[in-house]
Amino acid sequence: MRRVFVNEEWCLACHLCEYNCAFANSGMDDMVLALKGKPIFPRIHVEGDERISYAVSCRHCTDPICVKSCIAGALSKDGDVIRVDRNVCVGCLTCVLVCPYGALAPGPDGVMQKCELCLENSCGEPACVKGCPNRAIVYEERGERA
Amino acid sequence: MGVDFIYPEFEVIRNESRCIACRVCERQCSNEVHAWSERRGVMMSDESRCVNCQRCVSLCPTRALKIVRSDCRLRENANWTDATIKEVYKQAGSGGVLLSSMGNPNPLPVYWDRILINASQVTNPPIDPLREPMETRVSLGKRPQRIERDDEGGIICDLQPQIELSMPVMFSAMSYGSISYNAHASLARAATELGIMYNTGEGGLHEDFYAYGPHTIVQVASGRFGVHEDFLNAGAAIEIKMGQGAKPGIGGHLPGAKIVGDISRTRMIPEGSDAISPAPHHDIYSIEDLRQLVFSLKEATSYRKPVIVKVAAVHNIAAIASGIARSGADIIAIDGFRGGTGAAPTRIRDNVGIPIELALASVDQRLRDEGIRNDVSIVCGGSIRSASDVVKAIALGADACYVATAALLALGCHLCRTCHTGKCNWGIATQRPDLVKRLNPEIGSERLVNLMNAWRHEIKELIGGMGINSIEALKGNRLMLRGVGLTEKELSILGINHAGE
Numbered sequence A: 001m002r003r004v005f006v007n008e009e010w011c012l013a014c015h016l017c018e019y020n021c022a023f024a025n026s027g028m029d030d031m032v033l034a035l036k037g038k039p040i041f042p043r044i045h046v047e048g049d050e051r052i053s054y055a056v057s058c059r060h061c062t063d064p065i066c067v068k069s070c071i072a073g074a075l076s077k078d079g080d081v082i083r084v085d086r087n088v089c090v091g092c093l094t095c096v097l098v099c100p101y102g103a104l105a106p107g108p109d110g111v112m113q114k115c116e117l118c119l120e121n122s123c124g125e126p127a128c129v130k131g132c133p134n135r136a137i138v139y140e141e142r143g144e145r146a
Numbered sequence B: 001m002g003v004d005f006i007y008p009e010f011e012v013i014r015n016e017s018r019c020i021a022c023r024v025c026e027r028q029c030s031n032e033v034h035a036w037s038e039r040r041g042v043m044m045s046d047e048s049r050c051v052n053c054q055r056c057v058s059l060c061p062t063r064a065l066k067i068v069r070s071d072c073r074l075r076e077n078a079n080w081t082d083a084t085i086k087e088v089y090k091q092a093g094s095g096g097v098l099l100s101s102m103g104n105p106n107p108l109p110v111y112w113d114r115i116l117i118n119a120s121q122v123t124n125p126p127i128d129p130l131r132e133p134m135e136t137r138v139s140l141g142k143r144p145q146r147i148e149r150d151d152e153g154g155i156i157c158d159l160q161p162q163i164e165l166s167m168p169v170m171f172s173a174m175s176y177g178s179i180s181y182n183a184h185a186s187l188a189r190a191a192t193e194l195g196i197m198y199n200t201g202e203g204g205l206h207e208d209f210y211a212y213g214p215h216t217i218v219q220v221a222s223g224r225f226g227v228h229e230d231f232l233n234a235g236a237a238i239e240i241k242m243g244q245g246a247k248p249g250i251g252g253h254l255p256g257a258k259i260v261g262d263i264s265r266t267r268m269i270p271e272g273s274d275a276i277s278p279a280p281h282h283d284i285y286s287i288e289d290l291r292q293l294v295f296s297l298k299e300a301t302s303y304r305k306p307v308i309v310k311v312a313a314v315h316n317i318a319a320i321a322s323g324i325a326r327s328g329a330d331i332i333a334i335d336g337f338r339g340g341t342g343a344a345p346t347r348i349r350d351n352v353g354i355p356i357e358l359a360l361a362s363v364d365q366r367l368r369d370e371g372i373r374n375d376v377s378i379v380c381g382g383s384i385r386s387a388s389d390v391v392k393a394i395a396l397g398a399d400a401c402y403v404a405t406a407a408l409l410a411l412g413c414h415l416c417r418t419c420h421t422g423k424c425n426w427g428i429a430t431q432r433p434d435l436v437k438r439l440n441p442e443i444g445s446e447r448l449v450n451l452m453n454a455w456r457h458e459i460k461e462l463i464g465g466m467g468i469n470s471i472e473a474l475k476g477n478r479l480m481l482r483g484v485g486l487t488e489k490e491l492s493i494l495g496i497n498h499a500g501e
């Protein structure tokens, strides 16, 4: 399957991916209305320092430990995409503890949210990748992932 | 500090109703114009630092920004213009020589824009490049004067070394140091993919780029930085830089602050030492001296590489070119006064040298008159901006063109002309690692390849329209050109008729 991969060599820590993510998942068609004057809760996070930075989002593992650990059964594998059912999540944060990439984080309501590759929102393809100015994240096929 | 006489040149206009305070502009501006004000709860800007590179404008996700020229002007004066007065203020404040970057921005005549191209109608058919084959390949170097045959009547084919190009365009010299590692990587990859050449400029060749040697022209300038036997043998040709269009009469100068790490190693000089190239080559004071260097370089490379001599277009360019043609050089590169630079004294950039169009026409004519045109190829540069400039240059007598500014534009340069500050926000004219990173050579080389492929197609359309199907057949074909709004003198130097004639 195609996944989002990080080319940390080219990441500028501009944080555009975070804003594009928050907008794509806002359900709105106007970025200003969606984001102006509000804290944002993106599903991708830029980490690092001045020397090296990289954007972290769900790796969509072939054998996802978060799905195995979720006490409520809110996380599941839908084809190759790992999804969260926000109606089922109880906010216990077990998935946050087990995810080796730190890819999950709660939304403003305390319920888990995660990257679902924008496949079902208004963007239709990862908005972070589409808006990255330097190809520091790419959406590619590279085979299995542990 | 006393009174600052100079009001900022640009205004940063932020549409507050659009700004989402993402602070992308703040993170991307190396001139630290933008800043988030916690107290005011809005983004603020210090426009006095803005150089109008438009990095923030391009990256703002809500298109909230624009940069405009400040309309705060000094009182109108046709003699003492706003710019002239401010230059005086600057020098009165600093006591220094004014520095500038990129090409001469002044409204001096651009002859390309006053030359028009012919097309076939009725009596001779135009050629459609999509339906018929067209040849854009050229080779540069010495041509035999006549065909010679052996005893059996076979043609004796001992051509001097040549450069083969898939189209008559090359990326001209920009040193590693004046531009970034990633800019060089983009140029090297693109030249290789396109089957053309890029040029190391005068700072040597980074060890990572030896792999692109067959598409590299290695340059030997007056400072001889980074020149050694392997370097000379690494490229497809060697260029002796006698002069540069943007600053004829002076040598390159890369400040010590930029001589760090790999650049110091590549240039073979200590870190932090200024790389100052002397104005002359200290071993060249005559055509005979030049001949010695040409042949030393040929000797060092076993006569396998053509030697280019690059000069700035200056008043006696035709006589100079004639001398160069007799020095044993294979190719003459002429750089016009609008050529770019990473840093030059403003007065020299804006007042020294002559237009490339006139220089090219007079050199081609002089070499023809003297019967030595086939001894050298001519490459012209100094603001070749488009495929039509290339076609006009070929028809005026060039064998190929050098482009640099257009290539940098393809890489993202916005011609803010502040390369000399070393803070290029587009990752081109800088050595700051966080800025260099902004130019991903994968994207850069793709954009260069796109640009050149587009030009190649346009060149085919233009020459096809004239009923010509190869660059070779266009060379020096000045009948295909007409001037508009030019004086008799200009027309006679260009060797073209006026439109309507």
Ligand code: SF4
Binding pocket: A010, A011, A012, A013, A014, A015, A016, A017, A018, A046, A054, A055, A128, A131, A132, A133, A134, A135, A136, A137
């Ligand atoms: S948009 Fe791209 S370059 Fe910018 S922070 Fe995200 S991954 Fe890095």
Ligand code: SF4
Binding pocket: B012, B028, B029, B030, B031, B032, B033, B034, B049, B050, B051, B052, B053, B054, B055, B056, B057, B067, B425
């Ligand atoms: S210097 Fe460039 S990035 Fe900075 S504010 Fe001006 S235009 Fe924007």
Ligand code: SF4
Binding pocket: B014, B018, B019, B020, B021, B022, B023, B024, B025, B026, B043, B059, B060, B061, B062, B063, B064, B065
């Ligand atoms: S990049 Fe645009 S939206 Fe973001 S803070 Fe700057 S002006 Fe505002």
Ligand code: SF4
Binding pocket: B053, B101, B102, B408, B412, B413, B414, B415, B416, B417, B418, B419, B420, B423, B424, B425, B426, B427, B428, B429
């Ligand atoms: S190379 Fe960079 S600094 Fe120089 S003019 Fe272009 S954008 Fe400006």
